[in-house]
Amino acid sequence: MEELNELLQQRRKKLEDLKTSGIDPYPNKFTVTASSADIRKQYGHLTPGSEDKTCSLVVAGRIMTMRLMGKACFAHIKDAAGRIQIYVKKDVIGEQEYEVFKTLDMGDIIGVKGSVFCTRTGEITLHVDQVTLLSKALRPLPEKWHGLTDIETRYRQRYVDLIANDEVAGIFRLRSKVIKTMREYLDSRNFLEVETPMMQSIPGGAAAKPFCTHHNALDIDLFLRIAPELYLKRLIVGGLERVYEVNRNFRNEGISTRHNPEFTMIELYQAYADYNQVLELCREMITLVVKECLGKLETEYNGNIIQFDGDWKRLTLIGAIKEYAEVDFSVPKTLEETKKIASDLQVEFDPNTSHNKIISCIFEQCVEKKLIQPTFICDYPVELSPLAKNSKSNPEMVERFELFIGGQELANAYSELNDPIEQRKRMEQQLKEREKGDEEAQLMDEDFIRALEYGMPPTGGLGIGIDRLVIILTNSPSIRDVILFPQMRPENV
């Protein structure tokens, strides 16, 4: 327990005084009949100076400001819907009640009953005839004018951030609406929402380092999932045909403005579809989300106006490199030539790596950040996509696309590999990569192969990074601004 400073001691003293005078500072329940927004909306017609004495409404919220003027007081209280001004007069609520009211602090949560009037300056205000303390606050609120700006405190004590900075709740309401809209879209198209294991004995479905944990009763190591992909595809084998999961993924990697160790994706799989149909679904769903959440099809992100209407640009991986890095890989190159090109472009790469991986490095370092408007990049080398199906026209390539917006990868999709023998070969190849030192190469999952052996229909799959989509829609500088409790080093409280 920390030593209490003067401000905290004062609040505790007030708490004791309230108890002594028979007032319960933490009552069990309170019946509210209106929200701040209800009142502002319902009585918005009142003209300055006029009052509707016939109504009697009950609102509850946190005291955010107080302007005490002797025998009367204006204050603002904040509820989930916003803020509303209240006006408390001694001769209306009674002398004793007013004495108690005067001792209340900013941050206390109160319930108030009264009628509605409009002040001289035109603000809809509740004319209070009864005040009930609902929760005594023992800590002072951040300053009313600057609010809470310290980034560390905002992330560590999100509750204070939400109290002090009104716009923060809006980001998380929007985030919720993004997911809700996606659910509605998919549900209406006969997708089934499912839940698959968070703890997996073989972490698969992505190239990433997992978190490890241990199950005591089974005495086995388990891994927090890096992706639900292999489980969702087992469900396609099982005949569910259209499934999706709003999924938390865990990756034991660096933390940055674009990376949190746990992050949210939506993954969906549609039987009898290929990546072209999934591309159309992806575009349609994101367009709907943007429209529902922003009310328009454009938004400013990081200094650029991003347009979501119309057709989205579609390039091949090689085509995009040609357009943005001005290197043409459509004519075959030797490994040495490729390395030379990468070096000339000042692209960093592992000197022992392959042709395709260097191409991928060139794309990531020279092209990705230039893809501001929604752009689909299609057709990736097999080597980089161990779970995707080969292109019929070019077996070296797979039917895969990634979506880029605002210079970031937002979605990844492919025609799912459903040939169990080919899948086994690919996983064996991944194991070799792993032996060569690639910690992120995928593992053999015998049960997944067995599932494919029962027969998986041709299937298109898609994953969309929810956090990144919300970053773009809210023009947030960091992923931590769109995750309520981003990962931080523990503090000593």
Place this chain on the structure above:
RNA sequence: GGGCCGGUAGCUCAGCUGGUAGAGCACUGCCCUUUUAAGGCAGGUGUCGCGAGUUCGAAUCUCGCCCGGCUCACCA
């Protein structure tokens, strides 16, 4: 993990060519019945992130550590 920047009152910040800590808001007391960053008068704020060192003297200079931000690397 590397580089750069930061941590001073509850909050937002100033003080940093070394001389023993300040403002606004918040808080306490008094006045004030349509204010809205309400106003007026009076008052107390503190391990200056932590620990060493240099010095007569350190918030200030040096070193180490902790926490955070940005950025690079890894990645979605």
